[in-house]
Amino acid sequence: MRVVLLGAGASKSYGASPTGQRMPIANDFFPTFFKLDAAANPWVLRDGLIHYLQSQKGITDTDAYLAAGVDIEEIHSEIAARLASVETEEGGFDRIVLSKPYNQLIFLFATTLNEIANGPVSQSHIDLANSLRPEDVILTFNWDTLMDRALMKATDWVPDSGYGITPHRLFRDGWVGPEEKSSSNKLIKLHGSVNWLTAHPIYEGEELVLTHALPADSLFVYEHATRPYATHAGRYASGYAPMTYGYYPPNLTDVPGRSAPDGYVIVKVQPKMPWMPEGQAGTQGLASMPLIIPPVKEKSYQFFGSLFEELWRKASDALEVCDEVLVIGYSFPKTDLKSLDLFKDAFLRRGSVPRVTIIDPNPTRPKEVFQLELGIPESHLTVVESPFLGAETIGPVFGT
Numbered sequence: 581m582r583v584v585l586l587g588a589g590a591s592k593s594y595g596a597s598p599t600g601q602r603m604p605i606a607n608d609f610f611p612t613f614f615k616l617d618a619a620a621n622p623w624v625l626r627d628g629l630i631h632y633l634q635s636q637k638g639i640t641d642t643d644a645y646l647a648a649g650v651d652i653e654e655i656h657s658e659i660a661a662r663l664a665s666v667e668t669e670e671g672g673f674d675r676i677v678l679s680k681p682y683n684q685l686i687f688l689f690a691t692t693l694n695e696i697a698n699g700p701v702s703q704s705h706i707d708l709a710n711s712l713r714p715e716d717v718i719l720t721f722n723w724d725t726l727m728d729r730a731l732m733k734a735t736d737w738v739p740d741s742g743y744g745i746t747p748h749r750l751f752r753d754g755w756v757g758p759e760e761k762s763s764s765n766k767l768i769k770l771h772g773s774v775n776w777l778t779a780h781p782i783y784e785g786e787e788l789v790l791t792h793a794l795p796a797d798s799l800f801v802y803e804h805a806t807r808p809y810a811t812h813a814g815r816y817a818s819g820y821a822p823m824t825y826g827y828y829p830p831n832l833t834d835v836p837g838r839s840a841p842d843g844y845v846i847v848k849v850q851p852k853m854p855w856m857p858e859g860q861a862g863t864q865g866l867a868s869m870p871l872i873i874p875p876v877k878e879k880s881y882q883f884f885g886s887l888f889e890e891l892w893r894k895a896s897d898a899l900e901v902c903d904e905v906l907v908i909g910y911s912f913p914k915t916d917l918k919s920l921d922l923f924k925d926a927f928l929r930r931g932s933v934p935r936v937t938i939i940d941p942n943p944t945r946p947k948e949v950f951q952l953e954l955g956i957p958e959s960h961l962t963v964v965e966s967p968f969l970g971a972e973t974i975g976p977v978f979g980t
């Protein structure tokens with residue numbers, strides 16, 4: 581059995597986007613975003629981020645500041661740290677001011693990846709899907725759906741069972757329950773996915789909770805829409821490929837909402853701005869948002885109950901028993917200790933040494949990690965110093 585680990589470099593291989601852009605990384609996220617039509621779409625909100633940069637950092641020309649290549653992970657981590665410092669201030673204005681840019685950045689991540697992925701299915705990912713054996717497992721820290729779409733096209737993979745967890749509901753022109761279909765391969769997305777949805781978070785006193793009344797680990801998966809769906813302010817956007825959507829995902833319908841605490845009522849207010857185009861779709865249900873773990877220093881896996889604990893456990897189990905590990909475009913960032921611990925803990929339980937192949941144009945860091953920190957000898961390590969080129973790079977590795 582083989583484990584394939586996909587990092588940002590794997591997503592960079594996708595060059596067929598109608599936008600002409602490739603998937604961004606931290607330093608080129610905003611320069612990439614500003615090249616998309618979404619940057620000029622009034623429905624794509626960043627007023628909270630702009631206000632934060634102006635009021636907290638004294639930046640007047642916020643677009644120029646962001647477009648210069650500021651690290652989005654640093655901004656998001658900074659906002660997250662400030663938000664954590666004021667979370668105990670019940671009713672505090674600072675919580676509202678900081679929550680807005682924090683959540684808007686999550687939506688900006690999702691819309692940027694969706695806009696770029698909204699094109700033909702990635703050929704390099706199809707090549708990878710075609711090279712897999714039925715028992716192989718794919719691990720990824722990426723949020724995009726390039727691998728998801730390739731697996732759906734090339735194999736028997738379905739999101740009902742293919743993520744290694746069972747969704748509560750899937751959206752297929754309406755919310756439906758998962759079907760009893762079995763996927764040979766598992767795609768374990770350790771930081772969530774842009775097509776995974778949850779309800780918006782709200783504060784109840786000092787506690788941050790979800791607006792739905794289901795267990796926190798309830799997962800909603802968006803697959804496709806061929807007609808308008810109910811969404812925030814009716815702002816449905818058409819013309820998106822499966823697993824991608826416009827800025828606003830579908831509302832969660834037929835889902836119980838959280839009741840207001842004793843002595844309180846929940847008030848929903850939607851201000852109308854004269855420059856904001858009116859949405860034409862329905863508005864029923866609970867507003868949803870992407871379920872991703874943002875790239876902040878203190879990641880909030882526990883906020884979603886046992887969801888990510890289960891995913892990381894399955895990833896660890898796969899690494900413990902696999903014969904081969906193929907790492908594509910993942911550099912083991914020094915700040916992401918949890919990912920390194922995943923490998924360390926799994927390899928410590930092994931009774932044998934797996935064969936490891938690294939495909940990366942800059943393989944120095946992952947090679948050092950596997951040799952110096954994970955104890956993989958030179959005899960078991962193969963390095964392909966190249967970008968991910970689909971069959972051209974994985975053919976010699978997998979013998980396909």
